[in-house]
Amino acid sequence: MTRKAEVFFRTIAAIFGGYLIAAIFSMAFVPILVWLQWCDQNEAVMIATMLSYIIYFAVIIISFSRQSTLLLWRDIVLTLCLGCATYLSMGSL
DSSP states (O other): OOHHHHHHHHHHIIIIIHHHHHHHHHHHHHHHHHHTTSSOHHHHHHHHHHHHHHHHHHHHHHHHHOSOHHHHHHHHHHHHHHHHHHHHHHTTO
């Protein structure tokens, strides 16, 4: 793969993959906070939203520090699957 294509795919992974991971994280973390009774639902939404910005920036940094683009996409897909599974399992509580 050429260098330009690799940078392009890493940029796409950073922007769209980071956004998806941050969104799934914020949706999956709210029921966990409520279930653990650390805060009520309104505060849990605010906390999860604020933490999702940190997750988004972490994915951007990781996107350009991974050695392989394929491993980066694998990690993004696995993280999305884990977040969706957490949301679906905790969402019914």
